[in-house]
Amino acid sequence: MIPDALxxxxxxxxxxxxxxxxASQLFTAVFLLIALPRILPxxxxxxxxxxxxxxxxxxxxxxxxxxxxxAFHTAAKGGAGTYTQTSESFNEGYRYVDWLLxxxxxxxxxxxxxxxxxxxxxRLLVRLVPxxxxxIALGYPxxxxxxxxxxxxxxxxxxxxxxxxxxxxxxxxxxxxxxQPAGVxxxxxxxxxxxxxxxxxxxxxxxxxxxNIAGSDAWVAKQIGYSVADILAKAVYALIIFQVARIKSxxxxxxxxxxxxxxDELRVTA
Amino acid sequence: MIPDALxxxxxxxxxxxxxxxxASQLFTAVFLLIALPRILPxxxxxxxxxxxxxxxxxxxxxxxxxxxxxAFHTAAKGGAGTYTQTSESFNEGYRYVDWLLxxxxxxxxxxxxxxxxxxxxxRLLVRLVPxxxxxIALGYPxxxxxxxxxxxxxxxxxxxxxxxxxxxxxxxxxxxxxxQPAGVxxxxxxxxxxxxxxxxxxxxxxxxxxxNIAGSDAWVAKQIGYSVADILAKAVYALIIFQVARIKSxxxxxxxxxxxxxxDELRVTA
Numbered sequence: 001m002i003p004d005a006l007x008x009x010x011x012x013x014x015x016x017x018x019x020x021x022x023a024s025q026l027f028t029a030v031f032l033l034i035a036l037p038r039i040l041p042x043x044x045x046x047x048x049x050x051x052x053x054x055x056x057x058x059x060x061x062x063x064x065x066x067x068x069x070x071a072f073h074t075a076a077k078g079g080a081g082t083y084t085q086t087s088e089s090f091n092e093g094y095r096y097v098d099w100l101l102x103x104x105x106x107x108x109x110x111x112x113x114x115x116x117x118x119x120x121x122x123r124l125l126v127r128l129v130p131x132x133x134x135x136i137a138l139g140y141p142x143x144x145x146x147x148x149x150x151x152x153x154x155x156x157x158x159x160x161x162x163x164x165x166x167x168x169x170x171x172x173x174x175x176x177x178x179x180q181p182a183g184v185x186x187x188x189x190x191x192x193x194x195x196x197x198x199x200x201x202x203x204x205x206x207x208x209x210x211x212n213i214a215g216s217d218a219w220v221a222k223q224i225g226y227s228v229a230d231i232l233a234k235a236v237y238a239l240i241i242f243q244v245a246r247i248k249s250x251x252x253x254x255x256x257x258x259x260x261x262x263x264d265e266l267r268v269t270a
Numbered sequence: 271m272i273p274d275a276l277x278x279x280x281x282x283x284x285x286x287x288x289x290x291x292x293a294s295q296l297f298t299a300v301f302l303l304i305a306l307p308r309i310l311p312x313x314x315x316x317x318x319x320x321x322x323x324x325x326x327x328x329x330x331x332x333x334x335x336x337x338x339x340x341a342f343h344t345a346a347k348g349g350a351g352t353y354t355q356t357s358e359s360f361n362e363g364y365r366y367v368d369w370l371l372x373x374x375x376x377x378x379x380x381x382x383x384x385x386x387x388x389x390x391x392x393r394l395l396v397r398l399v400p401x402x403x404x405x406i407a408l409g410y411p412x413x414x415x416x417x418x419x420x421x422x423x424x425x426x427x428x429x430x431x432x433x434x435x436x437x438x439x440x441x442x443x444x445x446x447x448x449x450q451p452a453g454v455x456x457x458x459x460x461x462x463x464x465x466x467x468x469x470x471x472x473x474x475x476x477x478x479x480x481x482n483i484a485g486s487d488a489w490v491a492k493q494i495g496y497s498v499a500d501i502l503a504k505a506v507y508a509l510i511i512f513q514v515a516r517i518k519s520x521x522x523x524x525x526x527x528x529x530x531x532x533x534d535e536l537r538v539t540a
Contacts, residue, residue: 002348004347004348033304036304040529041308041529041530042529042530042531042532044305044308045305045308048301048304048305049301051300051304052297052300052301052304055297055300056293056297059292059293059296059297060293063289071348071349085347085348086347086349087343087344087345087346087347087348087349087351088349089278089282089348089349089350090348090349091282091285091286093282093285093286093289094286094289096286097286097289097290097293098293100290101290101293101294101297115532116532117532
C-alpha cells in the first residue's frame with residue numbers, strides 16, 4: 001500500500017533513487033548506441049535489443065518520477081516537512097508495464113548474443129519469452145492488492161515460471177555454452193548469475209510489505225529495491241552483454257580486433 | 271459516449287494501457303531505426319514507412335494519454351476514488367486522425383516489402399490506399415455520435431471498403447505471393463492474417479457500445495480494444511515486416527547473409 005505520509009528524508013531518498021535510475025538507463029542506452037559499430041554485425045541484434053530495453057526503462061522511470069512528485073506534497077518552507085498524499089495516485093502500474101515489455105527482451109538479449117543457430121535460438125525463445133511474461137502478469141494482482149495473503153499467493157504463483165526460466169537457462173542452455181569461445185564462457189556464466197542475482201532482488205522487494213516492517217519504511221525500501229534491481233538487471237547487464245559481444249567480435253575476426261585494440265595490446269599478443 | 275464517471279480501477283486500467291501503447295510504438299520505432307542498416311537497401315522503404323507509422327502512433331498516444339488525464343478528476347486522497355469528468359473533453363478524434371494517416375501506410379508497408387515490379391505495386395496501391403482512407407473516414411461520424419443506430423449505420427458503411435481491401439489482399443495479391451522466396455511465403459501469409467485479425471479487433475471495439483454493456487464498462491473495454499489492436503496492427507506487424515525484410519535480404523545476397531549470421535548458423539547451413 002502507498003503510505004499516507006513520508007518524512008522529508010524518505011521523500012528525498014526515493015526521489016533521488018528514481019532520478020539515478022533515469023540517468024543510468026538513459027545513458028547506458030546512449031553509450032550502446034554510439035558503440036554499436038564497434039562490434040560485428042552479427043552481435044548488433046543483441047545490443048539493439050539492449051538499447052531498446054534501457055530506453056523503455058528510462059521512459060517508465062521518467063513517468064514514475066513525475067507520478068511520485070505529484071503524489072506527495074508538503075507545505076513546509078524549503079520542502080523540509082512531512083509529505084502527505086495528494087489526490088494524484090502514485091501509479092505502481094508503470095513498473096509492471098515496463099517489466100512486461102523488458103523482462104522477455106532481457107532474455108532475447110542473452111540468447112541473441114550467444115549467436116546460436118536460428119533453430120536452437122527459436123527453441124529457447126518460445127520457452128523463455130512466454131514464461132517471462134507470465135511471471136510478470138502473475139505478480140501484478142498481488143502488488144496492487146492491499147492484502148498480504150493475496151500478495152503472498154501471487155508472489156508464489158509467479159515463482160513457478162521464474163523457476164522454469166532458471167531451469168531452461170541453467171540446465172538446457174548449458175550444453176550450448178560449451179560451444180562458445182573459451183574467453184566468453186566465463187563471462188556468459190557470470191551473466192547468468194547476474195541475472196539470477198538481480199532478478200532475485202525483485203521478489204525480496206516484493207515481499208517486504210509482508211515482513212511487518214512499518215508501512216512507510218517498507219514502501220521506501222521496496223522503491224529502493226526495485227530501483228537497484230532495475231539498474232543491475234538492465235543497465236549493468238547490458239554492459240556485460242556488450243563486453244561479451246566485443247570479445248566474440250575479436251575472436252571471430254582478427255583484422256577487426258587489430259583495428260579496435262590498443263598498440264600495447266597488440267605488442268603483448270604478438 | 272464518454273462516461274460521466276470511472277471507478278479507480280477503470281481509470282488505472284485505461285491509464286496503464288495508454289502508457290503501454292506509447293512505450294510499444296515509440297520503442298518499436300527506435301528498434302527499427304537502429305536496425306535499418308541490417309537489411310538490404312531495397313527493403314528499407316518498407317521499414318522506413320513502418321518507423322513513421324509507429325512514430326505517428328506514439329505521437330497520438332502521448333496526446334490521448336494527456337487528454338485522458340485532464341478529462342477525468344478525483345478529489346480523493348491518493349487518487350483512490352471515483353473519477354468524474356472535468357470541463358476538458360476527452361478527444362476521440364486523435365484516434366481517427368492517427369488511423370487516417372497510418373492505416374493507408376500499413377498497406378504501403380506490406381506492398382513495399384514484397385518488392386514487386388513498380389507497375390504492379392502502383393496498381394495495388396491505387397486501390398488499397400483510397401479504400402483504407404475511406405474506411406476510416408466512414409467510421410468517424412458513427413464514433414462521435416451518441417446514437418447507436420448511427421453508429422451501426424456508419425460501422426456498416428465502413429465495412430464496404432474493408433471488404434474490398436481484403437478482396438485485393440487475399441484474391442488479387444495471391445498470385446504475386448507465389449513469386450516470393452519459399453522461406454518468406456509462409457511469413458507473408460501469416461502477415462495477411464495478422465492484418466485481418468488485428469484490424470478485426472477495431473470493429474469489435476467500435477460496436478461494444480451497441481451491445482447494451484453498461485456505459486463505463488463498454489467505454490473502458492473499447493479503449494483497451496483499440497489499444498491492443500493498435501499494438502498488434504502497428505508494432506507487432508512492423509516487427510514481422512522487418513523479419514520478412516531480413517529473410518529476403520539474406521535470400522537475395524549470400525555475402526550479406528554471411529556477415530549477419532552467426533558462426534554456428536554458417537556451420538549448419540554449409
